[in-house]
Amino acid sequence: MCDGHPSCNDTSDEDPAFCAQWNCTAEYWKCKDGLQCILERDFCYLSYDCNDKSDEDPTMCDQLTCMENEIELAYLVVVLLFPLYQNFSFLM
Numbered sequence: 398m399c400d401g402h403p404s405c406n407d408t409s410d411e412d413p414a415f416c417a418q419w420n421c422t423a424e425y426w427k428c429k430d431g432l433q434c435i436l437e438r439d440f441c442y443l444s445y446d447c448n449d450k451s452d453e454d455p456t457m458c459d460q461l462t463c464m465e466n467e468i469e470l471a472y473l474v475v476v477l478l479f480p481l482y483q484n485f486s487f488l489m
């Protein structure tokens with residue numbers, strides 16, 4: 398359905414008018430043109446899956462990378478700094 402690969406013999410599942418109304422199922426994202434659903438993990442994956450190439454849009458992908466960095470930073474604070482803080486209070 399709306400993934401660029403016709404599932405029906407008459408390709409009606411890839412009809413642009415239909416796909417524009419279609420909500421992607423879980424773990425699928427819509428391309429910017431609203432006509433295709435592609436797997437979430439195929440976004441920013443260095444290969445074009447959307448016909449309009451919106452899944453590799455550098456502006457959007459930069460933001461995604463930022464989000465991941467922030468999650469890693471939060472993880473570092475909890476995993477590394479919190480035990481340090483605990484040891485430090487212990488020494489006091």
Ligand SMILES: [Ca+2]
Binds near residue numbers: 439441443447453
């Ligand atoms: Ca991609």
